[in-house]
Amino acid sequence: MASKHDKVAARLARKEGTEYNKGQGADIQSSRRVIEVETLETVGDAGRQLQGYNKPVFAAGADQAATKAALKKYTGTTIGVMNASGKIVKRSMRKRK
Secondary structure, three states: OOOHHHHHHHHHHHHHOOOOOOOOOOOEEOOOOEEEEEOOOOHHHHHHHOOOOOOOEEEEEOOHHHHHHHHHHHOOOOOEEEOOOOOEEEOOOOOOO
């Protein structure tokens, strides 16, 4: 049975028109943005996973608690936050290069 993280990542990847990357690196890399899906326990890992990307980057909470934790953690940074359905709750401050 797939974890909540995997279900959310697969759904967001479909929405972005790409595939979920289960290996190293960010979970979702589309032509427009990069998304790292996090659970409440792993929300702090997104900052490391999203380093070095030259386009808007987002930490997506796998549930409401993870989204709230990500919003608190990444306030004042260039990392945006979205909820499990892909709604942006904090815009990414990184611009496409």
